[in-house]
Amino acid sequence: MKKKLFITLLLVVTTALTTWGQSSKNGVKPILPVPSQAQVEWQKMETYAFIHFGLNTFNDKEWGYGDSDVKTFNPKKLDCEQWARTLVAAGMKGVIITAKHHDGFCLWPTHTTDLSVNNGICYIPIYMTPLL
16 A cells, blocks of 8 residues: 555656646747758768868968968979868868968968969969868
């Protein structure tokens, strides 16, 4: 008799707690701002890599001021396929290359500024393709 009463009481308490937990969760309004569907989809893209590649790479600088000699841009031994293999091995889903950073150097050929790959020692086109 005590065992039956205990089991019944346990079921009632469990049901009550479960129901109470659900109703309190459903009654809570979201904290604004709520992300848009586009933002949610962006988050689902998972992990992307950022690559900052420019004059600082060849001048051993963490921060550039646009005063580095453009002729120091010399990617003769650049192996973008090695980058891609490393990124895939790390689980990255894509890559974002900073094509122009705060120092003004452009990773594309342009005649609007002297700070571009046009004026480096070696110009190698960098093509962006999906990793997968």
